[in-house]
Amino acid sequence: ETGVTQSPTHLIKTRGQQVTLRCSSQSGHNTVSWYQQALGQGPQFIFQYYREEENGRGNFPPRFSGLQFPNYSSELNVNALELDDSALYLCASSLLVGGGAYNEQFFGPGTRLTVL
């Protein structure tokens, strides 16, 4: 186990609703990234948080937003859910060390979101 936890494990929502997914990072890690993995695809980078600010974003619309808290845990919020948002959402934590270098990302077990 990596020490990265996510909740809930499964979630069912209807189109147009809003959802919040949660992630607790591994002890000692200060960076959290979120990924969306559609069925049969590789994970797609959504965004990364460091020191409670978003410092990188993939090709996802603004209705995907996030937060990082002082204890480095994080939330992913998705507004106005669409059917295509159905996916496994993975959280990954890592440690940003000096000079912009990162060590490996460690992933949580994911939250499977189904949008009906």
Added chain:
Amino acid sequence: AQKVTQAQTEISVVEKEDVTLDCVYETRDTTYYLFWYKQPPSGELVFLIRRNSFDEQNEISGRYSWNFQKSTSSFNFTITASQVVDSAVYFCALRDLKGGYQKVTFGIGTKLQVIP
């Protein structure tokens, strides 16, 4: 733009056979990292290896070995004497450090089935 290609979507082998998973990547950056992850049916991504672009030395870890060839932009993964527990989806991934954050680009994955 970054791209990771895993041309083999599914592979089946009989237990104890050797199997090689192919990975070809594209990037314009001179400094980058390559990864392999394993995703069992439970969904959690398990980190296997990281390689930086300046280290072309091949690596062996037990039954696992990796062949990094910069000249062909390939980072192939070989499992020797495969076991049923190796059955999973394997992802090759590429990370650059542009913008000060670590955006990881994953391939589509190769589903490996090891038949007893």
